[in-house]
Amino acid sequence: MFHIYCPHCCEYREEEEFHASGQAHIPRPLDPDACTDKEWGEFMYFRANPRGIHHELWVHGAGCRKYFNITRNTHTYEILEVYKVGEKPSVVANEAK
Amino acid sequence: MQHYSGFGLLKHSFSHHENWQRVWRNPTPKKKYDVIIVGGGGHGLATAYYLAKEFGVTNVAVIEKGFLGGGNTARNTTIVRSNYLWDEAAHLYEHAMKLWEGLSQDLNYNVMFSQRGCLNLGHTLQDMRDIQRRVNANRLNGIDGEVLDAQQVKEIVPVLDCSDRARYPVMGASWQPRAGVARHDAVAWGFARGADTRGVDLIQQTEVEDLIIEDGTVVGVRTARYGDIRADRVGCVVAGNSSVLAKMGGFELPLESHPLQALVSEPIKPILDTVVMSNQVHGYASQSDKGDLVIGAGIDGYNGYGQRGSYSTIEHTIQAIVEMFPVFSRVRMNRQWGGIVDTCPDACPIISETPVKNLYFNCGWGTGGFKATPGSGHVFAASLAKGEMHPLAKPFSMFRFHNGALVDEHGAAGVAH
Numbered sequence: 001m002f003h004i005y006c007p008h009c010c011e012y013r014e015e016e017e018f019h020a021s022g023q024a025h026i027p028r029p030l031d032p033d034a035c036t037d038k039e040w041g042e043f044m045y046f047r048a049n050p051r052g053i054h055h056e057l058w059v060h061g062a063g064c065r066k067y068f069n070i071t072r073n074t075h076t077y078e079i080l081e082v083y084k085v086g087e088k089p090s091v092v093a094n095e096a097k
Numbered sequence: 098m099q100h101y102s103g104f105g106l107l108k109h110s111f112s113h114h115e116n117w118q119r120v121w122r123n124p125t126p127k128k129k130y131d132v133i134i135v136g137g138g139g140h141g142l143a144t145a146y147y148l149a150k151e152f153g154v155t156n157v158a159v160i161e162k163g164f165l166g167g168g169n170t171a172r173n174t175t176i177v178r179s180n181y182l183w184d185e186a187a188h189l190y191e192h193a194m195k196l197w198e199g200l201s202q203d204l205n206y207n208v209m210f211s212q213r214g215c216l217n218l219g220h221t222l223q224d225m226r227d228i229q230r231r232v233n234a235n236r237l238n239g240i241d242g243e244v245l246d247a248q249q250v251k252e253i254v255p256v257l258d259c260s261d262r263a264r265y266p267v268m269g270a271s272w273q274p275r276a277g278v279a280r281h282d283a284v285a286w287g288f289a290r291g292a293d294t295r296g297v298d299l300i301q302q303t304e305v306e307d308l309i310i311e312d313g314t315v316v317g318v319r320t321a322r323y324g325d326i327r328a329d330r331v332g333c334v335v336a337g338n339s340s341v342l343a344k345m346g347g348f349e350l351p352l353e354s355h356p357l358q359a360l361v362s363e364p365i366k367p368i369l370d371t372v373v374m375s376n377q378v379h380g381y382a383s384q385s386d387k388g389d390l391v392i393g394a395g396i397d398g399y400n401g402y403g404q405r406g407s408y409s410t411i412e413h414t415i416q417a418i419v420e421m422f423p424v425f426s427r428v429r430m431n432r433q434w435g436g437i438v439d440t441c442p443d444a445c446p447i448i449s450e451t452p453v454k455n456l457y458f459n460c461g462w463g464t465g466g467f468k469a470t471p472g473s474g475h476v477f478a479a480s481l482a483k484g485e486m487h488p489l490a491k492p493f494s495m496f497r498f499h500n501g502a503l504v505d506e507h508g509a510a511g512v513a514h
């Protein structure tokens with residue numbers, strides 16, 4: 001059970017009030033008409049799925065109903081930071097490969 | 098291989114069952130194989146078995162980071178059915194169903210495949226229309242199926258609340274009589290034993306830490322325990338860890354790994370002799386031969402590799418079960434666990450070539466791949482043996498997410514594993 005800090009409500013609330021909405025920071029294609037099928041496919045379906053540090057979008061569905069981002073370790077489930085949409089994460093994975 | 102039979106059981110009872118042969122060897126790997134399978138779950142072991150048995154490829158190693166069948170294979174709720182909507186999926190799962198029907202004999206190992214039937218309940222008009230459409234599609238594909246009304250459902254499962262007092266009254270169901278359950282561990286062990294006998298090396302406690310790639314071609318795997326092991330072809334069958342392996346290959350898969358939990362109750366007297374699933378109320382149950390209720394529901398919504406999920410998910414699961422079966426409300430739960438399922442955007446697997454030459458993936462089975470174990474292993478073995486995808490596997494290429502030819506089975510998959 002996660003205890004999640006909502007950066008909009010400025011409170012810790014139970015996981016059940018929230019909903020995980022998948023990978024954060026997915027930019028829409030800048031020039032959609034120029035996208036190849038491969039680029040569209042990747043935008044639509046291919047998601048980062050790391051075992052380790054992951055940046056994800058959550059929504060406080062049963063609270064303020066606003067979106068925000070979480071950096072979380074998908075192996076230990078530890079929440080490393082919470083930050084607003086538009087902000088950059090301060091905890092990032094060091095890519096070995 | 099020591100043949101198992103009733104007579105053998107009797108014979109060994111005279112020596113107090115102390116002289117049974119070991120079921121498989123624990124070999125040290127060779128330097129090079131024709132084929133390396135990464136992942137010793139049911140699908141990987143089935144692949145190795147069929148490679149050796151049907152396609153004459155015996156210079157094969159299965160490399161497993163833990164123990165055989167200890168991943169999702171050991172953690173699943175063992176529902177086997179083949180009533181999928183689209184032709185591509187229906188053919189694949191029905192191919193598996195036909196293999197299930199002769200599997201215990203083929204393996205000389207009792208996988209306890211029990212065709213006790215499976216009900217997929219409908220609670221709304223739309224549910225019923227979808228059920229009708231799916232059953233019709235199944236029958237056109239030669240797969241058994243019937244549409245039942247609430248009265249007929251009640252006759253099959255008297256303990257199910259089919260009254261109109263239920264919050265989501267049961268309006269009917271699809272019924273696949275040939276569906277059922279099997280003993281998960283026996284499936285892994287049976288395939289392992291059959292593969293080992295035919296010369297396949299089963300290498301346990303050995304994690305693949307990297308794929309060795311030269312000029313865009315995979316030539317082996319890197320392990321901490323045994324160093325580099327080379328191979329002409331590598332097949333990855335690692336379920337929830339597929340994205341991690343793909344990353345070693347330098348590409349991404351359209352998968353997300355989620356915890357999926359299940360639980361079993363204390364053993365009770367026989368009360369449920371079939372499988373009941375409900376997409377709408379979102380839960381399913383069957384009863385094992387030991388008497389415990391085997392219960393499952395949906396995934397935890399977040400990505401996770403921790404083989405555990407949140408308590409709230411368990412609570413929702415139990416709520417759904419009690420909604421369907423008020424009579425179970427005071428049954429106590431014995432154990433609960435989680436596996437890591439590799440969910441795919443169209444709820445169908447990926448059995449595919451990859452951007453790396455001679456590297457193949459069999460993954461994306463998500464919440465419902467146990468039922469496909471023999472079929473998946475068979476078509477993957479055929480593909481690895483010939484270096485060309487088996488016709489049943491072709492629609493499940495990873496590149497379908499680039500050209501849009503998805504096989505959307507969300508309806509038939511649903512909560513339904």
Ligand SMILES: Cc1cc2nc3c(=O)[nH]c(=O)nc-3n(C[C@H](O)[C@H](O)[C@H](O)COP(=O)(O)OP(=O)(O)OC[C@H]3O[C@@H](n4cnc5c(N)ncnc54)[C@H](O)[C@@H]3O)c2cc1C
Pocket residue numbers: 135136137138139140141160161162163164165166167168169170171172173174175176177303304305306334335336337338357358359393434435436437438462463464465466467468469514
């Ligand atoms: C709770 C739950 C309930 C389910 N219920 C059903 C059901 O009722 N019906 C159904 O059809 N399906 C069900 N499933 C899905 C089913 O369990 C899976 O689809 C299926 O078992 C996958 O088999 P597999 O052999 O591909 O994966 P696994 O059995 O997970 O095997 C993969 C293996 O790869 C190994 N591995 C991973 N990384 C590495 C590495 N780097 N090096 C070496 N080895 C590695 C793992 O240790 C593991 O043993 C359920 C799953 C869960 C979790």
Ligand SMILES: [Zn+2]
Pocket residue numbers: 006007008009010060063064065066
């Ligand atoms: Zn909030």
